[in-house]
Amino acid sequence: MAKEFSRTRRIGQQLQQELAQVLHRDIKDPRVGMVTVNDVEVSRDLSYAKVFVTFFEEDEKIVAEKLEALSSAAGYIRSLVAGRMKLRVMPELRFIYDASLVEGMRMSNLVTRVIHNDEAKQKKANRDEQGEDKDQQGED
Structure with missing residues (x-):
C-alpha cells in the first residue's frame, strides 16, 4: 500500500511539472492567461487528477471564465501531457481553483x-x- 501511495505522489509531482510547462508554452487561449499549477492530486487508480490552479486575477467572474476555458481544453491539455509522460493510463484532468x-x-x-x-x-x-x-x- 505504501508503495502505491508514493507512486501516486510521484506521478502527481511529475504531472504538476508537465502541466505547468504545457500551460505556459503550448496553451495560447487568451481566456486562460497566466495560470499557476499549485498542486495535483492523483487518484489511486490514476483515473483522474485534481489540478489546483491559481490565476493572476482575483475577480470571481474572471476566475470562473478562466476555469471554464481550462475545463474545455482539458482533453487537449491531457493529450499534450500524455505525450510527455510515459504512463499506461493518463488521468482525466479536473481543474479546481485554489483560493x-x-x-x-x-x-x-x-x-x-x-x-x-x-x-x-x-x-x-x-x-x-x-x-x-x-x-x-x-x-x-
Whole structure:
C-alpha cells in the first residue's frame, strides 16, 4: 500500500511539472492567461487528477471564465501531457481553483494591519505618558 501511495505522489509531482510547462508554452487561449499549477492530486487508480490552479486575477467572474476555458481544453491539455509522460493510463484532468494563496495574502494583510494599528497605539500611549511626565515635573 505504501508503495502505491508514493507512486501516486510521484506521478502527481511529475504531472504538476508537465502541466505547468504545457500551460505556459503550448496553451495560447487568451481566456486562460497566466495560470499557476499549485498542486495535483492523483487518484489511486490514476483515473483522474485534481489540478489546483491559481490565476493572476482575483475577480470571481474572471476566475470562473478562466476555469471554464481550462475545463474545455482539458482533453487537449491531457493529450499534450500524455505525450510527455510515459504512463499506461493518463488521468482525466479536473481543474479546481485554489483560493488558499489569495486567502493567505488576505490573512497576511490583516495581520500587518493589526500590527501597524498596535504600533500606532503604542506610540500614542508613549507620547501621552511623556506628556504627563513633563507636566508632573513642571509642577514640582
